[in-house]
Each structure stands twice: as C-alpha cells, then as structure tokens.
Amino acid sequence: MSHKEFSIGPIAVAQSSTAKHSVAERVEVINAISAIKNGPKVLKLYMETCAKCGTCASVCPIYYGSPDPNLNPARRSDLIRAIYKKHCTTSGKVLGGLVGARDYDEGELKSWVEHFYSCSGCRRCAVYCPFGIDNSVITRKGRAILDKLGLTPDKMKLVVDVSLKTGNTDNVGKEGFLAAIDFLEEEMRDEHGIEIKIPVDAVGAEYFYVPPSGDVLVNPEATTGVAKVFHVLGMGARWTMSSTCFDGANYGLFTGDDNAMKQDNKLYVEEAKRLGVKYMFMGECGHAYRIMKMMMEKGGWWGKLPFKVINCMEWTAEQIAAGRLEFDKSRNPQPVTYHDPCNFGRSCDITEAPREILKASCKEFREMYPNRGENWCCGGGGGLSAIDEILEFRMKVAGKKKVEQINETGARYVAAACSNCKRQLMQLTEYHKMEVAVGGVHDMLSRSILVDGKAAERTELE
Amino acid sequence: MQGLAMFVGGVLPYFAIGLFLIGMGYRIRVWIKTPQPGKMTIFPAPKSATRGILAEVFFFPSLFKGDRGLWAMSWTFHVTLVLVFLGHLRVVTGLIDSTLHSMGVSEAGVQWMSSTVGGIAGIVMLATGLALFFRRIYTVRAREVSSFSDFFALLLLLAIIVTGDLMRFAGSHFDLAQTRVWVASLLSFSPVVPHSGMFLVHALLGQILLMYIPFSKILHLGGIFFTQALVQRR
Numbered sequence: 201m202s203h204k205e206f207s208i209g210p211i212a213v214a215q216s217s218t219a220k221h222s223v224a225e226r227v228e229v230i231n232a233i234s235a236i237k238n239g240p241k242v243l244k245l246y247m248e249t250c251a252k253c254g255t256c257a258s259v260c261p262i263y264y265g266s267p268d269p270n271l272n273p274a275r276r277s278d279l280i281r282a283i284y285k286k287h288c289t290t291s292g293k294v295l296g297g298l299v300g301a302r303d304y305d306e307g308e309l310k311s312w313v314e315h316f317y318s319c320s321g322c323r324r325c326a327v328y329c330p331f332g333i334d335n336s337v338i339t340r341k342g343r344a345i346l347d348k349l350g351l352t353p354d355k356m357k358l359v360v361d362v363s364l365k366t367g368n369t370d371n372v373g374k375e376g377f378l379a380a381i382d383f384l385e386e387e388m389r390d391e392h393g394i395e396i397k398i399p400v401d402a403v404g405a406e407y408f409y410v411p412p413s414g415d416v417l418v419n420p421e422a423t424t425g426v427a428k429v430f431h432v433l434g435m436g437a438r439w440t441m442s443s444t445c446f447d448g449a450n451y452g453l454f455t456g457d458d459n460a461m462k463q464d465n466k467l468y469v470e471e472a473k474r475l476g477v478k479y480m481f482m483g484e485c486g487h488a489y490r491i492m493k494m495m496m497e498k499g500g501w502w503g504k505l506p507f508k509v510i511n512c513m514e515w516t517a518e519q520i521a522a523g524r525l526e527f528d529k530s531r532n533p534q535p536v537t538y539h540d541p542c543n544f545g546r547s548c549d550i551t552e553a554p555r556e557i558l559k560a561s562c563k564e565f566r567e568m569y570p571n572r573g574e575n576w577c578c579g580g581g582g583g584l585s586a587i588d589e590i591l592e593f594r595m596k597v598a599g600k601k602k603v604e605q606i607n608e609t610g611a612r613y614v615a616a617a618c619s620n621c622k623r624q625l626m627q628l629t630e631y632h633k634m635e636v637a638v639g640g641v642h643d644m645l646s647r648s649i650l651v652d653g654k655a656a657e658r659t660e661l662e
Numbered sequence: 663m664q665g666l667a668m669f670v671g672g673v674l675p676y677f678a679i680g681l682f683l684i685g686m687g688y689r690i691r692v693w694i695k696t697p698q699p700g701k702m703t704i705f706p707a708p709k710s711a712t713r714g715i716l717a718e719v720f721f722f723p724s725l726f727k728g729d730r731g732l733w734a735m736s737w738t739f740h741v742t743l744v745l746v747f748l749g750h751l752r753v754v755t756g757l758i759d760s761t762l763h764s765m766g767v768s769e770a771g772v773q774w775m776s777s778t779v780g781g782i783a784g785i786v787m788l789a790t791g792l793a794l795f796f797r798r799i800y801t802v803r804a805r806e807v808s809s810f811s812d813f814f815a816l817l818l819l820l821a822i823i824v825t826g827d828l829m830r831f832a833g834s835h836f837d838l839a840q841t842r843v844w845v846a847s848l849l850s851f852s853p854v855v856p857h858s859g860m861f862l863v864h865a866l867l868g869q870i871l872l873m874y875i876p877f878s879k880i881l882h883l884g885g886i887f888f889t890q891a892l893v894q895r896r
Contacts, residue, residue: 240700241892245889251882253729253732254732255725259728299877300812327727329724330886494703498701548703573706574727
C-alpha cells in the first residue's frame with residue numbers, strides 16, 4: 201500500500217542497511233516499532249489516536265507543494281502506525297486491516313529514506329490537528345530506525361560525524377575560526393573606524409555566545425551585530441565565543457540519533473562550565489536553541505546547571521525596549537519581512553523579539569501571513585536544506601508556499617533567525633529569480649545600530 | 663428467532679458493556695502509566711493548559727483553524743452524538759427527567775424535547791454522518807489515508823443512526839416504558855427481552871460499537887484528553 205516507490209531525490213544513502221539479511225532487517229524494524237509500547241507516551245498515543253481526517257495534509261507545506269499521496273503526513277506516519285498495530289495490539293493481530301493494521305513488507309525499509317526525509321519536521325500539523333498529533337515525532341522515529349540500520353542520508357551522517365569530531369558542522373578547525381573572527385573584527389573596524397572586539401575563550405566571561413557556524417563563516421553579519429550590541433552597552437569584555445565550540449547546530453535531532461545529539465550537546469555544556477559563564481547565549485539558530493532550552497535545560501539532561509540558557513534575540517530586544525540602543529533606520533530603507541523559523545516560533549515561542557529588533561533597525565517592517573506559530577515552513581526544515589540532491593524537491597515542492605508568502609509581502613529582505621532556513625531561502629530566491637535578499641535578524645541591526653553616534657559605513661548596499 | 667433475540671437482548675449486553683469497560687480501563691491505565699521523558703511544547707499555547715484541553719474537547723478550535731468545512735461537519739456530528747447519548751440515558755436513569763422537572767419543565771415538555779430535540783438531532787446526525795462519509799470518499803487527502811477500518815467505523819455509526827431514526831419516525835414507535843423494563847431486568851440479571859425487530863437490530867449494532875470502540879480509531883474519544891494534555895504542556 202503506502203510504501204510504493206516515489207521520487208523526491210534520489211537521496212544519496214548506503215546501498216543497503218547494515219542488517220545481515222532481509223530477515224534480520226525485518227526483525228530490527230519490528231523490534232524498534234514494538235519498543236513504542238513502553239513509551240515515550242507521546243508516540244504510543246499517536247499510534248492509537250489518529251482519526252485519519254486529513255487536516256494535517258491541508259496545512260502541510262510539503263503536501264501543499266505537491267498533493268502526492270506519499271507526501272500526506274498521516275499516510276507517512278501510517279508506515280509505522282500500521283505495523284505497530286499489527287504487532288503490538290491484540291486487535292491488530294486479530295482483526296488486521298479491520299482496525300488499520302498491516303505487516304512490514306520485507307525490503308521496504310530502503311523506501312523509508314525518501315518517506316521520512318520528505319517531511320521537514322516543521323510541526324505545523326500539530327498546531328491544527330484536532331488531537332494535537334505532532335507527526336514530526338513519528339518522522340523522527342522513522343529516521344531513528346533508518347539511522348540504526350545505517351540508512352541515514354550520506355550528507356546528514358557526514359554532518360553528524362564531523363560535528364562530533366570537530367565540534368562544528370563545517371569541519372573548520374581552531375585556526376579557521378580564529379581567521380574568521382579576525383576578518384569580522386576587521387570588517388567592523390572598516391565600518392566604524394574603531395576596535396570592536398569579539399572575545400574568544402575568555403574564561404570568566406558572563407555570556408557564552410553559541411551561534412550556528414554559518415553565522416561566523418557564511419553570513420557573519422549576525423555575529424557582528426551581536427558584537428556591536430555588547431560594545432555599545434559597554435559589555436565588550438563580558439562575553440565570549442569559544443574556539444572549539446562555535447556551532448550550536450546539532451544534527452542528531454534530525455537523524456533521530458539521541459546519543460549523537462546528547463554527545464554533541466555535552467561538548468557545549470562542558471565548555472560553558474569551563475568558561476564559567478552565567479549564560480549560554482544562543483545565537484540565531486532555531487534547532488540549536490530548541491535543543492539547548494526545551495530539551496536539555498527543561499529535560500535536565502545533565503543535572504543542575506551553573507548557567508541559564510537564553511537567546512540573543514530576546515536579550516537584544518530587551519536592550520532596545522530599555523532604550524539602550526539607537527539606530528539609523530535609513531541604512532535599511534528596503535521593506536523587510538520576517539520568516540518565523542519553525543524551531544523558534546512553534547517550538548520555542550520566540551516570535552516578538554526578532555520583530556522588535558527588525559522594527560527598531562529597519563525603515564519598514566512587513567508581516568507575512570500567517571505568521572508566528574502558524575507560519576509555513578521554508579521547506580528546508582528537519583535538516584532537508586543540507587541535502588543537496590533534493591534541491592529540486594525543496595525548490596518546487598517544499599518551498600512553494602514560502603515563495604508565495606514572501607512575494608505577497610513585496611519585501612526586499614527576508615530575515616530568518618536560522619541557518620537552515622537561510623540556506624533554503626537563499627536557494628529559493630535564486631531558483632525562482634526573486635529580487636529578495638536573505639539574511640539574519642542581527643544582520644539588519646548590525647547595519648543600522650549607532651556606535652559612538654554613527655552607523656556602519658558600508659561601501660555596497662545589498 | 664427467540665434464541666437470537668435472547669442473545670442480543672439478554673446475554674450480549676453484559677459481555678459488550680464488560681468488554682467496553684475493561685478495554686477502555688486498560689487503555690487509559692496504560693496511557694497514564696507510559697512514561698514521557700521530555701516535555702512537548704508547541705506554540706501558540708493557551709495560557710491555561712486545562713482550559714486549552716477543555717476548549718479542544720468541546721469546540722475543536724485547532725480543527726476550526728485548519729479546515730473549516732470539516733470542522734462544521736465534525737463538530738455538528740459530535741454535538742448531536744452527545745445530545746443523542748444523553749437522550750439514551752433516559753432509558754437507564756430517571757435523573758434527566760427529574761432534573762428537567764425540577765427546572766420547571768412539565769412532563770409534556772420533556773416529551774416534546776425528546777421528540778423534537780431528539781428528532782432533529784437524529785436527522786442532523788444522519789446528515790452530517792453521511793457528509794463525513796462522502797467527504798472521506800471524495801476528498802483526496804482524506805481518502806488516501808483511509809483504510810477499511812475508517813469506512814467501517816462510519817458505516818457502523820450510520821447503521822445505528824438509521825435504525826434509531828427508523829424507530830422514531832417510521833411505523834412502530836419506540837416504546838420508552840418497555841425499554842426501561844428491559845434495562846431494569848438486565849440490572850436484576852433476569853432479562854426480559856423486547857420483541858421489536860428494529861429495536862433488536864439497533865441494540866445489536868450499538869453493542870457492536872461499544873465493543874469496537876476500545877480497539878479502534880473511535881478510541882480518540884478518550885485519547886484526545888491525553889494527546890492534548892501532552893501538547894499543551896509548557
């Protein structure tokens with residue numbers, strides 16, 4: 201039934217699973233699904249509660265882009281749900297299809313790669329489902345099963361491995377990072393004619409800034425923005441970055457590999473302890489903040505912490521509200537809109553702070569609709585934006601709604617507080633030949649904040 | 663025939679109700695006991711979690727935002743289902759009658775409510791049930807996630823509604839007094855089974871539904887409290 205071949209990729213992945221033969225593979229899959237019996241509660245309930253009403257499909261960005269039955273969220277989730285019913289419920293064993301059960305077909309696992317990597321895990325379905333069913337939880341379970349059997353897409357696996365080895369997802373060493381920081385300080389010197397420092401490895405600092413590595417290496421204005429805020433507040437010596445932990449990105453969330461996710465997270469928690477900071481000061485990276493705040497801190501992964509997890513946008517917005525920062529809005533004359541990254545809006549409730557920063561630093565702010573917790577995913581969530589071989593799927597299907605939403609605003613700059621969103625949005629604007637620039641939130645602040653009464657001198661304006 | 667009637671009216675009820683209670687009790691116990699290591703958070707979240715859950719249970723606001731047409735069908739269907747369920751309770755207990763009486767409603771008024779409100783509910787429930795059935799066939803996104811069990815649940819409900827409506831609107835009118843005697847006889851474990859064929863069919867289907875609920879998608883009538891409670895936590 202629902203596991204017929206369809207193509208979103210094809211996604212580069214191992215030829216076959218690590219199981220010795222198809223019978224062993226089948227046993228592994230069924231054992232993993234049967235484990236749901238013992239929890240987590242959320243997955244177990246999702247196995248038993250769906251009414252198959254199709255509302256998730258009405259609100260899903262992927263299904264909106266292409267109403268292919270294989271892209272219907274409830275149907276994707278049924279890949280696991282039906283097998284669970286068959287093996288874990290008396291009714292499923294006895295009545296089979298009568299209660300929506302089906303058995304695992306030997307060899308179908310490989311097709312799960314495309315199924316579970318065609319969901320961006322944006323959780324929009326959970327907002328509209330009458331039962332609050334969050335299909336991304338089931339997607340992650342599917343990915344976890346694939347991961348255990350060595351069928352995580354090559355690109356994703358690489359990112360996880362590199363991050364565990366080097367502490368960052370870009371495979372950049374300490375020298376590369378320091379060179380990038382030098383470059384950023386030089387940029388700020390050019391912009392303002394004064395020295396604005398980005399402290400590195402400063403033991404005893406209060407704030408440990410953890411951006412996604414992209415905000416240091418690829419779109420560094422977010423980081424210069426943060427540096428300028430600290431400078432203006434006279435707090436230039438009270439924050440620090442780390443030359444070994446400068447990338448909050450954590451792809452274990454996306455591959456379903458809890459161990460890798462916690463291992464990667466631990467590096468950062470240990471580093472924060474070593475630096476003796478009061479605040480784990482998370483940058484503009486949605487899933488990094490979600491893991492740190494909603495999962496690690498709230499879930500108490502590492503016991504009692506000597507620091508608090510906060511986000512740079514909320515912090516900066518507080519400074520603006522307190523009247524401590526000034527801007528020359530004319531530096532950002534173009535209409536600007538904000539794309540709520542799913543992990544910040546829906547998952548962490550950070551929706552107002554980025555808007556306050558943009559409104560303070562730009563001449564014209566425009567909303568896209570719907571927004572905040574109801575915003576449509578960019579189509580690159582759940583790690584999809586890192587998978588190059590599904591570019592066409594991301595551009596034509598997953599990001600279709602986003603393109604329409606951006607076009608409706610008429611904005612010339614889309615701010616997104618997330619490196620994955622930014623990558624997807626940049627590719628979307630290029631692919632669809634839109635005259636729209638893409639960047640972060642602090643980027644706009646960096647361009648218009650007054651340092652010693654002057655905004656940055658920029659030679660070229662985007 | 664006599665034996666079959668005796669089975670449907672005198673034996674099966676004990677089994678059906680027992681299975682329903684045990685099945686639901688088991689499910690709910692397991693739902694409560696299954697561990698949930700992390701918290702689920704989803705925003706926008708209501709200020710009060712309890713109020714949020716109750717709102718979802720009574721008014722389906724999430725569905726309202728997501729699919730208004732389905733909301734209209736589904737909410738109406740469920741509300742009439744509850745009304746009709748309350749009406750059926752009159753067979754088991756005089757409590758509803760006496761409550762209405764104490765509120766100043768006369769006996770004639772209660773009869774009028776039963777036939778008018780109950781009648782309208784029966785018709786509306788049939789109409790919205792059919793609408794849901796045809797939606798499942800003709801709305802692609804619903805059809806492609808439907809299996810036999812989804813249609814079966816609706817057909818079973820529709821069959822119960824139709825037989826119920828037939829008793830109210832066609833030929834042999836439903837006999838409340840006789841049904842009360844039947845329930846009382848069941849409670850004293852000396853069943854006296856009514857003769858009406860339509861009644862027995864209706865009762866049989868109702869009991870099948872009762873037994874089917876703990877093992878089927880209709881379980882969502884209990885699951886909603888738990889799934890919503892999970893997602894509303896902050």
